[in-house]
Amino acid sequence: MKSASILMIVGSALLLGLFIFPLWNIVLEAPQYPDGIGMNIHIDGLQGRDKHDLQNIDGLNHYIGMRKLPKANEMWEFSTFPLVIGGMAALGILIGILGFFKVLNYKWFLAWLILMTVLGILGMYDFNAWMVDYGTNLDPKAIMKMTDADGNPLSYKPPLFGTKDILNFRAHSYPSLGAYLMGLGMFLTFVAFWLGKKKTT
């Protein structure tokens, strides 16, 4: 149970990587942007991949009537996510410590993982909802009003995961280092559960 608890502690501590590394990364490529322009989505706000990328994305988006990218204080998520991640990391570490001293058993590890997974799915859902709103809720006075083959207004929503062509741009949307650390952490907590169960039974 001791090694399982240590894994639980390490696994939940890996969530803290999200305070340093981005969760997600979106890169836009076009012939006029040979190096691409990109943004990193951190749990507490957006950052350009290069110094002025956010400004340049906004500059491009104004043609199609997209709102400007939100500042950290313009979305509740950027103040809530750090609390949730910090709280879950603390909770996981606490569970791990209590497991180490045999106050709690391995089932708590699984409970934490289930809660974390639910929160993660909610987070992704929220993220996707934001992108749908951002990519479709456009200024009616937009300079360019593009429609798809069926005559419906074109959606500029970047993919949640993967690569998609949007007008002259190719958008790549993939998890970033923070998300990989979180994934590894969650996997470790599952191993902790499995190991705890094996050692106990």
Next chain:
Amino acid sequence: MKTIKNIFLLTAVAGLILSCGNNNGGKSGAMASSNAEKVYVAPGEHDEYYAFMSGGYSGNVTVYGLPSGRMFKEIPVFSQFPTSGYGYSEETKPMFNTSFGFVPWGDAHHPDISQTNGELDGRWLFINENNTPRIARISLATFETEEIIEIPHSAGNHASSFVTENTEYIVAGTRFAVPNPQRDMPISEMKGEFKGPLTFIAIDDSGHMKIDFQLNMPGFNYDLAHPGRNKSHGWFFFTSYNTEEANTLLEVNASQNDKDYIVAVNWQKLAEFVANGGGKKVPATYAHNVYDEKTHTATSTMMEGVTSIDPREVEGAVYYIPIPKSPHGCDVDPSGEYIIGSGKLSTDLSIYSFTKIQEAIANKDYEGDAYGIPVLNYENTLAGVVTQAGLGPLHTEFDGRGNAYTTFFISSEVVKWKLETWEVVDRQPTYYSVGHLMIPGGNSRTPDAKYLVAMNKITKDRYLPTGPELEHSAQLYDITGDKMELLYDFPTHGEPHYAAGIAASKIKDNVKKYYDLEENNHPYVAKSESETKVVRNGNEVHVYMTMIRSHFSPDNIEGIKVGDKVYFHITNLEQDFDVPHGFSMIGANTSELLIMPGQTKTSIWEPKREGVWPFYCTDFCSALHQEMQGYVRVSAKNSDTELKWSLDDE
């Protein structure tokens, strides 16, 4: 199918015959195609070298890629450049200030790249102006002219602008001997009265230039120069002609002496002399113009006084060495041992040995003196002579493999010869009448000798005819083999006298892509649309304007009156690579402005007639570039139209 095959074969054979028949140099068609490949830089690929060519009478510098010969940019230096507004914008007008006032043009001759330990370091490019003696410094991060210093007491600043091997000094010579100080006197009394000052300009770590001292030489014409390097570091060598001191019909009267002089100057000794309080402070007035990248603005300061040194007062610092027949080029090989003097009316090249010069100095082995300056013995300083190499030798560069390459103007060729054996090993024609040649790093300790560029004075029939006035021609040779091989021929802008080449890798990663708006300290900057405004101060109106794809802010201005002086201070808010915007105003008596991202430039407009007058962006900046426009309402002088400005009625 068989017929098709046969046709193919037939065509191939015919092609072979044709290409062989066409080639009078005896090379095969396959060889010709390999030359094409050598200069072919595929779309999207970059050249291996930058070549900075002086524009001569254009007053500017052009930037080319080698081996492709593609021109990338014209850097405005000494001449007004309406394309960007250089010399027309309020910020850059001070760059043209001189002790003679605003001089809109210059004659740019010899670019030279800064060096560290005798190697090109890619920080700055220096270039001299011949007519109104000046030296400019160009940043190789922004490719913009950052500084211009005027050289007082000089005329015809031709022996310039060559840097010492740690960029300690840059020199300016005097090609047209003049009274020093200038005074009203009969021209015919020139002899013994005129002077030819050699100016040594110290360069600090940030590249800024300061005149350290002037060596007040006798009034010969100091033509070209090169610093000693490696073992001869600490010395500078200049050629001189018209030691006859003729003041008229120089083509005849300055060609009478059998020998003129090379001047050997121990600048380290002179610098030490001045540092210890030596020399005499003499009156001088000269402009020093500095462009600040953060304020995007140049300031001109009128400087007073220089330290003048009489060459006779510093023991062991200045010597003349005889050289046949009106020398032109003065070049120093990578080791620093050999100084090559080209007597331009001779068929020979005289090569001097630095070691022998030192021995002659130590032994006081003098032939005599000229105005009290010792003249070293010609025979005893000579290392060798390249005899009958061609007609009209001008300039020499080196490959670091023991070979030298000299241009011959009259016989129109580049001649390759061996240092130390002095034998000619190859010659190739140029088209036509070559002046300077350039090998990247060819005047440093470490030449990067893959290519040689010959810069010709005469073009004639090399390209499609364009009327009586032609651009000059340049030829690119591959010099990696035993024989030079002509690869390519391309026109060059203006009159490139000399060029400086450098491996692209030493520069391209340091090149700035745009200016950071946060660092913009221009006094009239507007860093966002909310900071834009229009301020009236008497009949002066200052418009703090911004530009971003694809609008100006403000784009509607009212309350301007006939007789006003309107300053448009325009900031490009873009922060991305290659998104300039332009500005032009109907009826403005000045050029457009081309404003780089993060930069502020100012244009003056003095409206003369009532009405509503448009302005627009001149650079096709975006899909909505055509919409990037605005209006200024101009009212009568005494009207009471309220001063207001807006964007989208806000």
